[in-house]
Amino acid sequence: MYNPKSDSSLPSDGLYGNPGGKRGKHKIFIGMAPGVGKTYKMLEEAHQLKAEGVDVVIGILETHGRRDTAERAKGLEIIPRLRVSHEGTVLEEMDTDGILGRSPQLVLIDELAHTNVPGLPHDKRYQDVEQILDAGIDVYSTVNIQHLESLNDIIARITGVVVRERIPDRLLDEADAVVLIDVTPETLEARLRDGKIYEQEKIQQSLANFFQRRNLIALRELALREVADTVEEEANNGELNGQSCNIHERVLVCVSTYPNSVQLLRRGARIANYMNAPLYVVFVADPDRFLTREESLHIETCENLCREFEGTFLRIDKQNVPQAIAQVADEYHITQIVIGESQQPAWKRLIKGSFTQKLMKRIHQQHIDLHIIATEK
Template sequence: MLPEYRKKTPEEILEEIERLKRGRLKVYIGSAPGVGKTYRMLQEAHELKAEGLDVVIGLIETHNRKETEDLIGDLEIVPKKNIDYKGRLLEEMDTEAIIKRAPDLVLIDELAHTNVPSSQRNKRYMDVEEILKSGINVLSAVNIQHLESLHDIVQQITGVQVRERIPDSFLHTAHEIILVDVTPEILRKRLSEGKIYHPSKIEQALSNFFTASNLGALRELSLREVANDVDERVEKANEKNGKNKPSGINEKIMVCVQHGSNAERLIRRGWRIANRLKTELIILHVTNEVSMKRSTEKRKKIQDWKRLAIQFNARFIIEQIKKRHIAKAITDVAKEHDVTQIILGQSARSRWEEIRKGSIVNMIMRYTTGVDIHIVSDQQPRRK
């Protein structure tokens, strides 16, 4: 039966009603600071205001760029709220004031921003979620390096660990994603002319983050991310119209993590594979420890993995080894959940240990049939 003729369940009807009440999110995405995301947002805001929409600014970061400051013009700005934190008075976007003001559209910059610790919500994207729930449309902006699943790739490219990140799943709730793209040469020229950072920071930026190779790689990531987003939207539209089914319907991905340095990187890699295949992701931790005997550090690690699992809509499993070899425990879980692809980190064992105790990968291959195994290198990203 075609989807449009199938009778909807009460849950689906309620979900559709909530979706219709929700505001629309449009995000400008760029490869780096200075590409012109905020400028484009302000241009669109003026165009929409001219068409009769009630448009306000919730928060705009001009970074003292005169062209951007001038473009604000007569747009109404919702005042920020003051927050007392450790004896200091700090400013944050006033989410409740925006909701009370109830405009047709609000501009909110720096989507990945972390709020002052005593704020009602930890991250600005969470504030945006509340505003969208209230039925207000949002225009926002973010750079590619702030996407959670790209964290390790960006660190490997630039040597910089980006601490402020947003879930990919939130970005994918946007009704529209617009790439603001300029070449590395133009971006470096803007930086040299003092249009991005204060003159005192220009030389350091040009020789570190804003190198031509870094900007080229980040630009490629941005182009690929937006292209993938377009593909996903086409696939969803086709699926809704009964033209095809999800490409990874027979696939299931499982990531195996231990208490090493690359566990989160493995999870992000697994999610990107599962997301491309439109299939389920399982995160597996095999252990011989009972929870009450774990160290504080290991407990924190497991909580971090669970946080990523929730963010990536993955199933998190802790499997007790119970006198089995670790390879047997992994394959038992894989068989139980019909896993078709297993992702492992590079073994920390020496060559002699592998000869003496056996290769985990070889043993998994011996215990399974028809399962692909991906080995992710444990190479550390370069630092500057």
């Protein structure tokens, strides 16, 4: 799975090189865990670009003793590391000034969430990346899903490990391309057992802790969802012909002052639960009409029930109900709308047209499924 903008077939003047002082482009390779192949894929693309004439260098590469990764790096220029003395120990870090001085078209930077040695201009490697991007140099970087700031509590709950090195979520939002490097948990376990991720003495410990099957399944789902969200947001920010691109299901239940709305809401909540989708409930109120006390209490009951189902309740003041529902559906990228069967007399539907027909006409271009639920009269 990948962001549409990440296709390596883009011309060299698209993603690589920024004449005229423009900010560099950033492509992030993300995965569910160490060993999925992020760095290898990054190096593979770099070789392709070099063959096309792109000036590409390695800014920092962490092979962790993986022979395949080290072999794939051969033939690419490497910026020498910066040697930093800290508390009597000499450590090696990425030489940001060296990269800026060399000024390539594209630089490869491994482990975006890395924390720098104290005393360097930036605390975090991603801050070095932002400086390099500001200088007009394009960057390829790698990161694992557990390093995202917003997922920190979830990751700790799943794995029992509190991740100390984190990056702000905005880096994914601002990236020009986000590529998910995905393998099955079974494949990753096999790589670990074959010694392709860690040395032999760390394999059993890893399998018993972070690399437990249930952890890998959960981490993979988080990675898939995160990239899907990024792709969906990217697509919707660049809508074509007024049409949005909705990857995730979202359910909207339309309630009214009719007593059967409670029954309708429960049915809609079940549909949302089956689809593992967010639930939205909308009530469209006529601004020229006051609700009776009984009607107000009924709508309040619907709102409280919506809250119990962990949904979002929306109250819209508008006379044209189908138009209001269509606008809410567009704003919240709804994919499923749930309504009750019409309570209008047959003669009124024949003369004025049914509510369902009017709503269908409004949402036709949005490719939304409409559920008409039979409820007790």
